[in-house]
Amino acid sequence: MELTVDQKKTYAYTGGRPFNPELPTVVFIHGAQCDHSVWGLQSRYFAHHGFSVLAVDLPGHGRSEGPLLPTVERMADWLMQLLDAAGVDDAALVGHSMGSLISLEAASRRPERVARIALIGTAVPMPVSEALLDAAKNDEAKAEAMINVWSHGARGAIGGGTVPGLWLAGAGIRLMERAAPGVLFNDLNACNAYARGPEAAAQVQCPALLLLGSRDQMTSPRGAQKFAGSLKDSSIVTIEGSGHALMAEYPDAVLDALREFIQR
Amino acid sequence: MSKPKPFAFNFDTLSLHAGQQPDPQFGARAAPIYLTTSFVFKDADQAASLFNMERAGHVYSRISNPTNAVLEERIAALEGGAGAIAVASGQAAMHLAVCTLMGAGGHIVASRALYGGSHNLLEYTLPRFGVETTFVDPRDIDAWRAAIRPNTRLLFGETLGNPGLDVLDIPRVAEIAHAAGLPLMVDSTFTTPYLMRPFDLGADLLFHSATKFLGGHGVAIGGLLVDGGTFDWEKSGKFPTLTEPYAGFHGMDFAEESTVAAFLLRARREGLRDFGACMSPMTAFQLLQGMETLPLRMQRHIDNTRRIVAHLAAHPAVESVSYPELESHPDHALAKQLLPKGCGSVFSFVLKGGTSGGKLAGRKFIETLRVFSHLANVGDAKSLVIHPASTTHFRMSDEALRAAGIHEGTVRLSIGLEDANDLIEDLNSGLRAAQKA
Numbered sequence: 001m002e003l004t005v006d007q008k009k010t011y012a013y014t015g016g017r018p019f020n021p022e023l024p025t026v027v028f029i030h031g032a033q034c035d036h037s038v039w040g041l042q043s044r045y046f047a048h049h050g051f052s053v054l055a056v057d058l059p060g061h062g063r064s065e066g067p068l069l070p071t072v073e074r075m076a077d078w079l080m081q082l083l084d085a086a087g088v089d090d091a092a093l094v095g096h097s098m099g100s101l102i103s104l105e106a107a108s109r110r111p112e113r114v115a116r117i118a119l120i121g122t123a124v125p126m127p128v129s130e131a132l133l134d135a136a137k138n139d140e141a142k143a144e145a146m147i148n149v150w151s152h153g154a155r156g157a158i159g160g161g162t163v164p165g166l167w168l169a170g171a172g173i174r175l176m177e178r179a180a181p182g183v184l185f186n187d188l189n190a191c192n193a194y195a196r197g198p199e200a201a202a203q204v205q206c207p208a209l210l211l212l213g214s215r216d217q218m219t220s221p222r223g224a225q226k227f228a229g230s231l232k233d234s235s236i237v238t239i240e241g242s243g244h245a246l247m248a249e250y251p252d253a254v255l256d257a258l259r260e261f262i263q264r
Numbered sequence: 265m266s267k268p269k270p271f272a273f274n275f276d277t278l279s280l281h282a283g284q285q286p287d288p289q290f291g292a293r294a295a296p297i298y299l300t301t302s303f304v305f306k307d308a309d310q311a312a313s314l315f316n317m318e319r320a321g322h323v324y325s326r327i328s329n330p331t332n333a334v335l336e337e338r339i340a341a342l343e344g345g346a347g348a349i350a351v352a353s354g355q356a357a358m359h360l361a362v363c364t365l366m367g368a369g370g371h372i373v374a375s376r377a378l379y380g381g382s383h384n385l386l387e388y389t390l391p392r393f394g395v396e397t398t399f400v401d402p403r404d405i406d407a408w409r410a411a412i413r414p415n416t417r418l419l420f421g422e423t424l425g426n427p428g429l430d431v432l433d434i435p436r437v438a439e440i441a442h443a444a445g446l447p448l449m450v451d452s453t454f455t456t457p458y459l460m461r462p463f464d465l466g467a468d469l470l471f472h473s474a475t476k477f478l479g480g481h482g483v484a485i486g487g488l489l490v491d492g493g494t495f496d497w498e499k500s501g502k503f504p505t506l507t508e509p510y511a512g513f514h515g516m517d518f519a520e521e522s523t524v525a526a527f528l529l530r531a532r533r534e535g536l537r538d539f540g541a542c543m544s545p546m547t548a549f550q551l552l553q554g555m556e557t558l559p560l561r562m563q564r565h566i567d568n569t570r571r572i573v574a575h576l577a578a579h580p581a582v583e584s585v586s587y588p589e590l591e592s593h594p595d596h597a598l599a600k601q602l603l604p605k606g607c608g609s610v611f612s613f614v615l616k617g618g619t620s621g622g623k624l625a626g627r628k629f630i631e632t633l634r635v636f637s638h639l640a641n642v643g644d645a646k647s648l649v650i651h652p653a654s655t656t657h658f659r660m661s662d663e664a665l666r667a668a669g670i671h672e673g674t675v676r677l678s679i680g681l682e683d684a685n686d687l688i689e690d691l692n693s694g695l696r697a698a699q700k701a
C-alpha cells in the first residue's frame with residue numbers, strides 16, 4: 001500500500017490483504033539496510049488472522065522515498081506520522097534490530113499509541129564496532145559482507161532453512177546490495193548513536209517481548225537480557241541456534257512467539 | 265575485482281554441507297531421501313498457513329520436497345545465488361526460466377553456439393507458443409545489442425558454447441542486457457561453479473543440466489535453475505509476471521512479496537505447480553552424492569584434460585585441437601580472464617586429413633577405443649567420445665557441417681576421471697587405426 005507521510009511517497013506491505021484500520025494493527029519495522037520483505041511470512045500470517053498489517057519501508061529504504069532519517073528518535077516520530085496517515089490510533093510494534101530501537105523509542109514517546117512492543121534481535125544500547133562503521137562509510141561491500149557473516153547462525157551460514165530452495169546467506173547479501181549508497185552508514189550510525197535506551201525504557205507503559213537468537217553476533221543476547229530488567233513488563237524468548245536474522249532463520253519460531261505475545 | 269567474501273564458509277565446505285542440517289529426529293548425517301508425495305499437516309491452521317504462504321514448509325512434492333530443498337540450497341550456495349529450483353532435466357530448467365519471464369509475444373536473444381536441445385527449444389518449439397528467438401554469434405558483442413527488440417525479455421548463452429567452446433563474455437553481454445533493462449541467463453553446465461561463478465561476473469540467472477558434472481556419475485537426469493537475486497524486476501518494468509498481481513496465486517505481486525526472490529517464487533508457485541516438471545527426491549539424493557565431491561572431481565577432469573589436450577596437440581595424426589587454453593583458440597585471452605581454473609573437460613579435435621573425407625577415419629578411431637565410451641552425453645565420470653559427422657550431425661551436408669564448425673574428421677571427447685596414462689594410450693591406439701583408414 002502506498003501512503004503519503006510527511007509529503008513523501010511511503011510504502012507499506014499489508015500482508016496480502018487490503019488494509020483495514022478498524023482491525024487491531026501490527027506494524028513491522030525492518031532493520032538497517034533492509035526492507036519490508038524480511039517480514040514476508042509473519043506479516044502474511046497476521047494479516048490473515050484478524051489483524052491489519054503495515055510492514056513498512058522506512059524512508060529511503062525499499063520502495064519508500066527518501067530522505068533518510070538520521071536518528072532513531074526521528075524514525076520513531078516518522079512512525080507516528082505513518083500511523084496518522086493510515087488512520088490508526090494505536091498499534092502493536094514489531095521491530096528487528098534498528099527497528100527494535102525505533103519501536104522502543106516510539107513506545108516511550110507516545111505510550112497511548114503503542115499497545116505492545118516486540119523487540120527482535122535487539123540490544124540496548126546497540127553499539128556498532130568502529131571497524132564496521134568505518135567500512136559502512138568507506139566500503140559498503142565490505143560492511144555488507146561483515147554483516148552477512150555475523151548475522152547468521154548455522155541455518156543461515158550452512159542452510160537447511162524452512163523456505164524451500166532459498167539460500168539465506170545469498171538472499172541476505174542480495175537484499176543489502178539493493179539499498180542505495182549511504183543507507184547502511186546512516187542506519188548503523190543511528191543505532192550506534194541511540195543513547196536514550198534507559199530513559200525510554202522507564203517511560204514505556206506497554207508489555208514488551210524480547211525475541212533473541214542464542215547465536216546472535218550482531219546484537220548479543222546478553223545485552224538484551226540486561227536491558228529487559230529496566231522495562232516494566234517484559235518477557236524474553238530465546239530461539240536456540242538462531243543468529244541475528246531470526247525471521248529468516250527461524251520463521252515459525254518467530255511467528256509462534258509473536259502470536260503468543262500479540263494475541264495474549 | 266576482489267570483493268569481500270559475504271559467506272562464512274568456502275566452496276569445498278559448502279559442497280559437502282550447504283543446505284543441510286543433520287536430521288533432527290534420528291541424527292542422520294547424510295541427507296535423508298524423503299520419498300513421499302505429500303506431507304501431513306500439523307493442524308488445520310498450519311495447513312491453511314502453508315497454502316497461503318504464512319508459514320514455510322512442504323505440502324506436495326511437485327512443488328517442494330525436503331531432499332530437493334537440500335540440493336537447491338547447495339547449488340545456490342555454490343553459485344553464490346539467492347536460491348534455486350530443482351527440476352526434471354536441464355531442458356526443464358530452461359523451459360521453466362523462459363515461461364516464468366515471458367509469454368506469447370516475448371523475444372529472446374541467444375548465442376547460436378548452443379547445445380542442440382536448447383537450440384531446438386528456442387528455434388522450433390517456443391515459436392509455436394509465440395516466443396521468438398534471434399540467434400547471434402556470441403563473439404560478436406555488437407550483434408547482441410543490435411538483436412534486442414522492444415519485446416525482448418532475455419539474453420541467453422552458454423558459458424562455454426557448443427561445439428567450439430566459445431567463451432561467453434559474460435561481463436560485456438551482461439552490461440548490454442542491463443542497459444536494456446533485461447536479465448542475462450547462462451547455461452553453466454560445462455563449467456560448473458567450480459570453474460566459473462557467473463553471478464560474480466554479471467549474469468542474473470543460470471541453469472545446469474545437473475545430469476552432467478554436478479551429478480558426475482551418469483545415473484540421473486536433472487536440472488537446476490538458480491536465481492542470483494540481483495536483477496531488479498520492478499525497476500526494469502518489463503516483467504508483469506513478477507511485478508503485477510497474479511490471479512492464479514492469491515493476487516500476489518511477487519516482487520512486492522520478495523525483493524530478491526520474486527523470480528523463484530513465481531517459478532515455483534506457478535511453473536512447478538502448473539507445468540509440473542519436478543525432480544524425484546531419489547534423483548535429488550543421487551545428485552547430492554555427486555556434488556559432495558564436485559571440487560575434487562572437477563580438478564581431476566581439468567588435470568586429465570590438460571594432459572590430453574597437450575598430447576593431442578602435439579600428435580602427428582591430429583590436425584587441430586580446439587580448447588580455449590590453447591593459443592590457437594579464438595577466445596584464448598578471454599578464457600584466461602574468465603576461466604583461469606580451466607575450460608572444462610569437453611572439447612573437439614580434428615583428425616589429420618579429416619577436414620575432407622575423414623568420416624571413415626573418425627569411425628575407425630572411435631571403434632578402436634577401449635576405455636572411452638561411444639555415446640551421446642558429456643560430463644560423466646567416465647571418458648566419452650562421439651563422432652558428430654556420423655551420429656548427431658549425420659544428416660547434415662558438408663557445407664552445413666562446416667557452418668556449424670564441424671568437420672568430417674571432428675571428434676568430440678568428454679574427459680573423465682580415469683588414469684590419464686590409460687586415456688592417452690587408448691587415444692593413441694585409435695589414432696593409429698585412424699591413420700591406416
Ligand SMILES: Cc1ncc(COP(=O)(O)O)c(C=O)c1O
Binds near residue numbers: 355356381473474487
Ligand atoms: C550444455 C547443455 N545444456 C543443457 C542440456 C540439457 O540437459 P538435460 O539432458 O539434463 O535435459 C545438455 C544436455 O546434453 C547440455 O549439454
